Amino acid sequence: MRYPIEQGFVEVSPCIELHYEVYGPKDGQPLVVVNDFFSSKHIWVRYFAPVLSRYRLVVYDLRNQGSYNKIQPLVNSMSLDDHVADLACLLDKLALAQPILVGISTSTLICKRFALLHPAALSALVLVAPFFSPFGETRKKLLLNGWLTALNTAGPDALFEQLYAQSLSCRTVQEGQDVAFLAQKAIFLNTNSPEQLRAFLTLAATHTDNAEELRKIKVRTLLVAGEQDFLNSPSSIALLARLLPDASVSIIDFCNHMPYFESKTMFEKVLLEFVTEPETVACN
Numbered sequence: 001m002r003y004p005i006e007q008g009f010v011e012v013s014p015c016i017e018l019h020y021e022v023y024g025p026k027d028g029q030p031l032v033v034v035n036d037f038f039s040s041k042h043i044w045v046r047y048f049a050p051v052l053s054r055y056r057l058v059v060y061d062l063r064n065q066g067s068y069n070k071i072q073p074l075v076n077s078m079s080l081d082d083h084v085a086d087l088a089c090l091l092d093k094l095a096l097a098q099p100i101l102v103g104i105s106t107s108t109l110i111c112k113r114f115a116l117l118h119p120a121a122l123s124a125l126v127l128v129a130p131f132f133s134p135f136g137e138t139r140k141k142l143l144l145n146g147w148l149t150a151l152n153t154a155g156p157d158a159l160f161e162q163l164y165a166q167s168l169s170c171r172t173v174q175e176g177q178d179v180a181f182l183a184q185k186a187i188f189l190n191t192n193s194p195e196q197l198r199a200f201l202t203l204a205a206t207h208t209d210n211a212e213e214l215r216k217i218k219v220r221t222l223l224v225a226g227e228q229d230f231l232n233s234p235s236s237i238a239l240l241a242r243l244l245p246d247a248s249v250s251i252i253d254f255c256n257h258m259p260y261f262e263s264k265t266m267f268e269k270v271l272l273e274f275v276t277e278p279e280t281v282a283c284n
Contacts (some may be wrong), residue, residue: 022043031048048268065200098122112132125217125221129229166230224261
């Protein structure tokens with residue numbers, strides 16, 4: 001078990017504080033992981049352990065997320081740009097210069113937007129299980145509306161069952177059986193309140209995204225996806241990579257939307273290879 005070398009709060013706007021934790025060497029290049037909409041910052045240490053000998057891992061809970069953060073009265077007023085501004089404030093107040101930024105699933109929307117608005121702020125970008133498609137948003141919005149319907153009509157338990165079945169591969173679900181299902185369900189229900197889930201799902205369902213924006217991202221980028229990802233097939237990920245000026249792709253076999261969970265060793269390998277790869281120096 002690793003323990004943070006630093007933790008605290010960053011006030012990103014009046015009455016909104018984000019709790020953060022820092023792991024690894026104090027003088028290491030920062031690697032900042034942005035939570036997806038259903039997770040807690042605590043889980044990422046186990047998946048990013050290989051980089052801790054060299055990089056400073058920074059994790060934090062989004063607004064309206066985590067036991068430390070203050071739930072605002074109007075949670076449904078959140079926008080994606082609120083989260084982008086929160087991230088910019090966090091990097092500034094913690095003096096995190098030129099970090100490697102990592103987005104997971106829904107938070108890839110935040111990280112992509114941040115890279116567009118702050119093109120010189122990052123040294124590299126990692127997008128794990130991108131939550132956008134080269135073919136538009138219709139299917140994604142149908143999925144999100146279905147998740148919202150499950151939440152509103154049958155509660156968080158029903159929503160978890162849908163997410164569990166859709167986000168994990170047949171292999172992982174079969175191997176885990178009831179023990180893994182019940183353990184993950186307990187974590188999910190303990191981490192997310194119904195109001196919190198509704199706010200984040202509403203944000204994702206109403207946000208309008210455009211994969212073509214990837215053409216404007218100049219920073220070195222890694223796309224990581226499971227071979228069986230429910231939103232993007234390997235061929236779709238390849239199309240997304242073609243939109244990026246400087247992209248690498250890693251497809252992890254026998255995984256769905258959570259390759260870091262389903263194939264931890266392979267995920268660690270592709271991440272470490274990317275972050276330790278020297279940047280290409282342009283010739284004049």
